[in-house]
Amino acid sequence: MENFTIYNPSKVIFGENSLAQISNEAKKLGKKILLVYGQSSIKKTGLYDRIIHSLEDFDIVEYSGIKPNPVIDDVNKAADIARQNQVEMIIAVGGGSVIDSAKLISVAQHFEGDAWAIMKHEFQPTIATPIIAVLTLAATGTEMNPFAVVQNPQTQEKIGWGSPLTYPKVSILDPNLTTTVPVDYTAFGLADMVAHVLEAYFGDGDSPLSDSFAFSIIKEIIQIGDELLENPEDYQLRARAMYAGTMALNGLLTQGKKGGDWGVHAIGHTLSMLYDTPHGATLTIAYPAWMKFHSEKLEHRIEKLGKGVFGVEDKQTTIHLFEEFFTQIGCPINLEEIGLNQENKSEIVELLNKNHASGVFHSLDENAREYIVNLMFLKA
C-alpha cells in the first residue's frame, strides 16, 4: 500500500424525498442563491418548480443553458452573475456538466479573469462559494468529489481540474429524480461509472482491498445494467445505480494507491471535443482499445480484473466481456458505431497529439495514440 489521505467533507443526503431537505441545508449558508441548470428538462419534469417552491424564502438569480459537454464560456457568464449578485451559495441542479460547471463558477466568482486560467493552473483560487448539488443523472460521481471537466472550444481542449475547495458542501441524491433519464443516457452513465472504477484500478500502487472494492462496484453495475434499462422507473435499481456512481469516484478506490491513471478519459475528452460525442460513449469505445494496447504490460492486472469481475482467467476474454457488457447496454465499442470512418483517423490522432492525451502512470506517446485509434476502429 502507498501512503494516502482520506478527507471528503461532502455531505450526501441519499434517498426518496431527500429533495425536501434543500431548504434546511440552504438556510445554513445564507439567503442569496445562484441557481444553475442545463437545458429545459428540469422544467419539463417539474423539478424546477419544486425547487423554486422550496426556496421561496431565498433571493434567487439563475443561469441556465449549461451544455451536456460544458463550455468555459458558460462558466464565465455564470460567474459574472454570481459576482454581481454576491451570491452566498450555488445550487446546481443537473448531472456532471452542471455540477462540474458550478464548481468552477464557485471559484471564478472570486476571480476577475477568465476561468480558463483556473483550469490551466495559472491562477490558484483560495476561496469558493459553497455548492448544494441536486443530482439528476447517475454517472460522473461529481456529487462527492472536487473534480470538474470543462471544455474550451477556442483551444480545442477538454480538461479536468479540482481543488480541495470544490467538494460540494451538500449533495442531494434522490433516485426518483433520475427515473426520467432516457435509456441511452442511463447506459452512458453506467459506462462512465465502470470507466471510473477502471481508471482507479489501473492507477499505480498495490492496494488489495481497493481492488476488491473496485470489483464489487463493477459487478454491481453489471448486475443491475440490463434490468435497469428494461425498468427505468424502478426506484431500487435507480438507487443502486446512483449509489454505485457515487462510490466509483469519491476517493474510495484510490486509497492505498498513488492515484488513478485517466489515460482513457484523456482520449474520450478529445473525441467529445471533436464530435460532441456523449462522454460515456467515448469511454466504451476507448477502454477496450486501451486495454488491448496495454495487454502485455498490464497482463497481470487485466487477469486479476477478469478473475475478480467475471471469474475468468485470461486477458482476451476479460476485455471481450467488457465489450460485451457495453454492447449489451447499447453503448458503442468502436468509432464506426458513432458514424466515423478511416477518413476521421488523422484528425483524431492530430488532436490527441496536440492535447498530449496520456495517462498519469501509463503514458501514451504519438505511436501509442495512433495504435489506439486504429484499435478503436476495429470491430470486436
Place this chain on the structure above:
Amino acid sequence: MENFTIYNPSKVIFGENSLAQISNEAKKLGKKILLVYGQSSIKKTGLYDRIIHSLEDFDIVEYSGIKPNPVIDDVNKAADIARQNQVEMIIAVGGGSVIDSAKLISVAQHFEGDAWAIMKHEFQPTIATPIIAVLTLAATGTEMNPFAVVQNPQTQEKIGWGSPLTYPKVSILDPNLTTTVPVDYTAFGLADMVAHVLEAYFGDGDSPLSDSFAFSIIKEIIQIGDELLENPEDYQLRARAMYAGTMALNGLLTQGKKGGDWGVHAIGHTLSMLYDTPHGATLTIAYPAWMKFHSEKLEHRIEKLGKGVFGVEDKQTTIHLFEEFFTQIGCPINLEEIGLNQENKSEIVELLNKNHASGVFHSLDENAREYIVNLMFLKA
C-alpha cells in the same frame, strides 16, 4: 436501499512516517494540548519521546493510565485536567480505549458534571475539543467514527455512545506504530474488525453493494490473518490490517441500510465487564453463538454471507468456517477457553438481563440470552 446520509469529516493521514505531520496538524488547532495515553507501552517503544519531541513548541498537559477496558473515572479525571488547563486540543495516542476515552473527554471538558451523564444521554453536549488521534492498534475503527465505548464499574455497565461532534479531527495511521502489538492483541484486533463488518451486515435494510463491500473486508482480513501473525513486523500486512479496520467501521458498510445490529457487541461488553476479557475475544465467543441462535430467522443472510466470503452454500458450514478462522488466529470460541465453567452461567445471564443486552434489529429477550449463553459454552 434505505435512505441514508454520508458525512464523515475525519481526515485520515495513512502511511509510513505519517506521524511526522502531527505538529503541522496541531498548529492549526492552537497551542495547549492534553496528551492522553494508556499504560507504559508508548514509553517503552519510544513513541512517547517522538511525540513530545515533535510537539516541543506546544504547552502539554498529560493524562495517562487509560485502561484497556476504559472506565468513566479516567474520563472524568482527564476532563478535569482539560478544563483546568483550557486545552485547545486532545492528542490521543493508543488504541480504541484511549481514543474512545478522548472522545468523551472532548465533550466532558465543557460540562461540569459526571461524564457518565453524557453516555446515558442525560446531558446533550453542543461543543467538543478537537481530537488528533495517533493510532497504535488496528481494531476498533474509532479513528474514523464518532463512537466511544466506556464502562462504569459502579453500575456494571459498558456502553457505546457517539455524537457528530466526536469524529476525530485528524487521525494519524502509521502501520509501523502497530508492529510491536503482541500477537494475541493483533488477533483480537482482527476479530473485532470482522465483528464490526458482521454487525453492519446483519443490520436492517437491503443494500447489495454494501454487502459486497462487507465480504471484501472480511476476505481481506482472513487473507492476511495467518501471515500477519507469523510476520508481525511486516509493514504491508500491518498496513492492510490497519486499513481494513478503518473501513470496517467508518460508516461505509451501513450506507443504504438502517444501521448495524450491535447485539453481539452488547453480549461482549457484558463479558468484558464481568471478567475483564479483551473485547475482541468476547466477540469471537459471542458471534458464532449468536449466528447459531438466529440461524433460522437469518438463514438467507447467513447463506449469502457464506457464499460471498467462503464460497459455500449452507449456514452451518459458514458458521463453522468463522469458528475455524477465529481458532486459527488464536481467539477463543467458547467460554471455557477463557477459564469459565457452568457455575459462571447464572451471573452472565443475570448481568445480560440487567443490562438489557440486545440488538437494534434482532432483539434478545431473557430466553434468548440464556440460550446464547448455553451456546457460548458449547464446543464447536
